[in-house]
Amino acid sequence: MTDDTVPTPSPWHPGEVALQRERGVSERMAVIGRKVLRPFLTEEHRAFYPLLPFVVLGAVDPQGAPWATLRAGHPGFLHSPDPSELALEVRRDPQDPADAGLGDGDAVGLLGIDLTTRRRNRLNGTVRRQGDAAFSIAVVQGFGNCPRYIQARTPAFSRDPSQLPATTPVVSDHLDATARRMIREADTFFVASYADVPGGERQVDVSHRGGKPGFVRTDPGGGLTVPDFSGNMFFNTLGNFAINPRAGLVFMTPETGDLLQITGRVSFVDDPRALARFEGAERLWKLHPEQVVRRPAALPIRWSPGADHLSPFSLRTGDWGTG
Template structure:
């Protein structure tokens, strides 16, 4: 496990991010870049982007300090920016969603706006200012764009009124059963929430981000621990930098064809040295996730997505999957594997 020590704060990044940037040899470049790309407001392009979205990815922290990631949907227009420092979110409370417990007034929250049909995305974190159980504002702390790497193209449609609750109850799992393992092993996309509390002003900072790869890029070990390769990216190390300082992590896997969500909260660790890194195509490092709580939510989303015929990210051609690595668990089956 990698631990940051004696890292001096510079620019806009926290100690965990700087530690990994230093390890990668890009700390000086990132110190300068951070001042330009990490904004405390929404630029016009992003203010116009959010109202187009039919869903939002959210990251929150419950009263016990557990990080949760979730997807919530509504008709386009449910997200809007009344001013450059605010994003308004029109979503009703959902007690079936474990992430909802962290969405109280005054709590830190993270959002990822992502269009799966265009590969556009924007990340934002800030503080909740609740108007009611149906509307809250996010006072922006940080907003920044992300590149389109590793995003698969999918087209969406609504299958029910987004205000209507799922007709099947949440299922707590004591461990990853066969169905849950199959969802993870076959996934080409998931989302991860993480957070730190060491900001200079003492405030919590939550992040939620996208991870994509070829089906089979997430390995489920016999002990239930997930192992995930970290591919070449923007070198910000927002997520892995959070892991360095705080292992509390939340994952969410969406079944794009059924609308089901598999939500997990637990602990993550960064692996910078391992023979498996060199043997996994495209991996620059690894991280492992140990689930502590698991929730399966059938039909949680009112959306369904259809994979495009040309939907695979071209960046996946340089990446592998655990079935191609000696000692892996075998390839996940898929009718549209790249």
Template sequence: MAIPGWQRADSPFHHGERAIQERLGALEQMDTFGRRMIREFLPEQHRQFYAQLSYVLVGTMDSAGKPWASILVGEPGFISTPNDSSLHIAAHPLYGDPLTDMLQVGSDIGFLGIELQTRRRNRVNGVVSAIAPDGFDVQVSQTFGNCPKYIQARQFDLAAFDPNVAKPLHTLTRLGDAERQAIAAADTFFIATAYLDEAAGAARGVDVSHRGGNPGFVRIDGNTLTVPDFAGNCHFNTFGNIEVNPRAGLLFIDFEQGNLLYLTGRAEVIWDGDPEIAAYAGAERLFKFHLTQGIRVDSSLPLTWSKPESSRFLAETGPW
């Protein structure tokens, strides 16, 4: 029996996402695809998937309108689904994570459930509906699956931890040597964007997504980062949000040391025709991020990781 898709007359994509889909000749295709694959409830396989996770990526927006990408960690089962349109998260933010200040009833929130070891990932957007002693609840607005492209496979182990134990924390408004080294070595990062205007209707929300490439795929010029964007699923959730709200939050994970680097700032997209795109083989466009502020927390993540198995799709891309 087929699982019902999007049941509303309005598109599951807001006008920023649709504008980019139209620009690239994919509007009709994505309307059909989105109505089939995007839902306002969690299918059973998604409910089972979230229940087996030990970590989940989170996107939120602070009171000043700045997006932040975060990570929550717990034993499998820390994410549960009381019903097919709600999540209960039995976890508290790690020490220093900006998410701590943004968990309030009524706050928009996005999740990326991802298993790096299997390259499986699903997305949820919703609203915080309750704060509980062990965590919080979320009312689901949209949920959908993503393809495994550009994900570096990593096995992991979860160590015992207390999120309240203080860790070395550094606030910043410019990138120092430690931040530059972490970014230069990265083959993975996560990006949060948002569009919360009422005009978006049921497609409004905060989104958090994965980006992957060969180590060094993020170029650093002062406090500006430039990232190639490769062929994907044509949803353009991230770039659609940037089209109407040019801000983004990034999370870089140091998989060897457990350090977490949270950045927020101004975002822009460099489209086809710009000669800068030709500097990176396989890129269809570029994403630029201009830092406003950030937080680095050392030895924060209670997960240890294996060496990565690079995505086979990276063979089609080249270095800067």
């Protein structure tokens, strides 16, 4: 007989709870989390993933470095054979630094995002590898996200997405002039993070970040400063940073399909004056790059701005020239 008086465990790990408590929302988020973070995919989410031409993945390589990446396919390359599983027809790519963390049994984060409609859903789980041409994810948590800060774009394939790119990656331990330009022009990036939580479980997350072009600042010392805007109070990314201050970022150039992947250490910026310079930011964090991989034309999609391209939420934020 089940004792209905025993509450289900909180879906949040200690890093997430600490930040929720800091904002005074931990009790409310404990209730919300039990409702919206599910150990399966809803029927709505299962119907959503096959519509997408690309997916964002967060993985951790054998050295413990997190990486974010974008992988593409004709709609239908993602599908859910049952609520506990998402299947991906995605080939292994040795040029992608995230690929080393996509082996059988590896923890993984996934973001499905439709830039045309600004819909997005997330999950984290465990890789089940069927071979070099496909794998699936056993779902640990699946949940939806709001459309805030998503810039509208329309995709078009530039080549067969099943073919790996023919270009050679540029690998470095710092940001070169081209990488800095890509960051300064970007209005979108994706960030992977992870935490090893009590019980020995590794939880990987990959999240979207958006703002006005140039909202990520390249600093003279070689790092990046990122404003963190108000969100859903889940604190998946920042909660992971609180436990494990490492991140993997990926920027894309929409017109060329170039990807810039960076992994490094994170620190929070404890400077109210710096925070005050950026309207709409609740906090700032820095990434100190340790490895940088620039992959020309890695993504077989070219993007054109959609109607009302910049999100109205992005338009309400400031830039580094204000304040």
